[in-house]
Amino acid sequence: MKLAPDEMRQRFRARGLKMTPQRAAIYQALAGTTSHPTAEDLHRQVRRQHPMISPNTVYYTLGVLREAGLVYEVNYWHDRSRFDANIDLHHHLICLGCRSIQDLTDEALDRLAVSDRAKAGFSITGHRVEFHGYCAACCRRGRAGRGVGTDERRSDEGSLGVL
Amino acid sequence: MKLAPDEMRQRFRARGLKMTPQRAAIYQALAGTTSHPTAEDLHRQVRRQHPMISPNTVYYTLGVLREAGLVYEVNYWHDRSRFDANIDLHHHLICLGCRSIQDLTDEALDRLAVSDRAKAGFSITGHRVEFHGYCAACCRRGRAGRGVGTDERRSDEGSLGVL
DNA sequence: TTCCTTTTTAGGAATGATTCCTATATAGCA
DNA sequence: TGCTATATAGGAATCATTCCTAAAAAGGAA
Known part of the structure; x- marks a missing residue:
């Protein structure tokens, strides 16, 4: 890196x-x-x-x-x-437990399209998919899911990782 | 409504x-x-x-x-x-010009999946797609696209609409 | 209905990320 | 090497959001 x-x-x-x-x-x-x-x-x-x-x-x-x-x-x-x-175009896995964000690369997701009817005059230049859920660490800790848009606060484990 | x-x-x-x-x-x-x-x-x-x-x-x-x-x-x-x-599950069209957000309903987008390999232990509970671009009004006004994540400020046209 | 307990409301103060302002320092070009 | 535009540091300001608290109101029980 x-x-x-x-x-x-x-x-x-x-x-x-x-x-x-x-x-x-x-x-x-x-x-x-x-x-x-x-x-x-x-x-x-x-x-x-x-x-x-x-x-x-x-x-x-x-x-x-x-x-x-x-x-x-x-x-x-x-x-x-x-x-x-x-x-580069990529997508995100967002943990509802610790609020961490992981990158996700997936060719199929890069190719999403919307019908002209649905977009009604909106001119699309790009897109991105956000997946919500629980990261491996939070699953291990036993995190049951609440709803999305909810307000659990991150437990904050130094978001710069190893460097 | x-x-x-x-x-x-x-x-x-x-x-x-x-x-x-x-x-x-x-x-x-x-x-x-x-x-x-x-x-x-x-x-x-x-x-x-x-x-x-x-x-x-x-x-x-x-x-x-x-x-x-x-x-x-x-x-x-x-x-x-x-x-x-x-x-209800839906997606968003986000205008990079005026920062407005429109809802987008699309069955196909509701069904996205990720390979187990790619998600690596992340447990997915939901997702949402954000499309970026320019709304009809901004296109009319002649908004050339800048990059995503850019900082054009909204021109603010009373975001509560008619009521 | 009336009482009681718990939750909500309003308002004022506090918080904290981000931005603004400005004098000095520095990059990059001639 | 000098010049000019831009970047930096630091202090002050902004402003969405949260915290704190006393008074008011909701909803259940009697």
């Missing part, structure tokens, strides 16, 4: 973004995990290399990367935004 | 919820629109019948209704939560 510095430079340049040590660290941290961290998670992580980096810079940078299409922002029933450097 | 008082009473009672004039008004307002209003939208609406109702009551009530499974909460790239009294 470690992104080559040249590759990163490449991607930034292609979208006319300036490269700074802070941005490199933020993007690197995000590209190096599949845990869909929050801005705060990323700030904690990046602070190890850049002790003076401000949360502000993390928010600003994530905004810039999002506008440039280099990161994707998700917010299902979370109290804050989560980010993903995987911008 | 007007919900019969008896039917509403029925639904509340079935889940052991107390019925109050405020709750009736909030649920009625939500059931009477497909525009996925925010708590604030609902507060503005309900205030017409209940001038003294507090935003607090709206938030609290929506929370109660959500826990009871009577309303669904969504938040894609919005800055606040939006609510939906349609709890």
Whole structure:
């Protein structure tokens, strides 16, 4: 998952973004995990290399990367935004127990279509499927399902995982 | 879309919820629109019948209704939560221009499945598909598409529609 | 109906993620 | 190497949402 510095430079340049040590660290941290961290998670992580980096810079940078299409922002029933450097089409498994998000790649799901009648003038540019349920860890812990859109709070197991 | 008082009473009672004039008004307002209003939208609406109702009551009530499974909460790239009294399985068309949300009913989409291999121990209880693009109004206005997860702000055309 | 207990309501204060503002520092180009 | 536009840090501000509390009301029991 470690992104080559040249590759990163490449991607930034292609979208006319300036490269700074802070941005490199933020993007690197995000590209190096599949845990869909929050801005705060990323700030904690990046602070190890850049002790003076401000949360502000993390928010600003994530905004810039999002506008440039280099990161994707998700917010299902979370109290804050989560980010993903995987911008290839993929889908999500969202745990109603711990609120974790796993990526799901599935060719068949990439090809969904809607009848012209049903979409009634809406012009579709993309889609994504969210599956709800309970992750392996929460199943093991014995999590009976409540409804979707419910408010169980995450038990929070450090959403940056190993790095 | 007007919900019969008896039917509403029925639904509340079935889940052991107390019925109050405020709750009736909030649920009625939500059931009477497909525009996925925010708590604030609902507060503005309900205030017409209940001038003294507090935003607090709206938030609290929506929370109660959500826990009871009577309303669904969504938040894609919005800055606040939006609510939906349609709890039957359905999908969403999300406009990247004005941030509006339309419901989409499609039997085929209701039947998506994932291979056991791909879900790796995740126990799926439900799913929902989000389509991104531009609504008819935004297409007319000539909205060229940017990326998904982008931050165009809604032009805000009173999300409660006619009522 | 009336009483009683529990839950709801309103309102004010608090919380906390995110954004705004600004002076200084730095990237990237000429 | 110098210039200009942009990024950074940090402090203050915003604003949706939640917390706290006293008073009011719902719903069941008598």
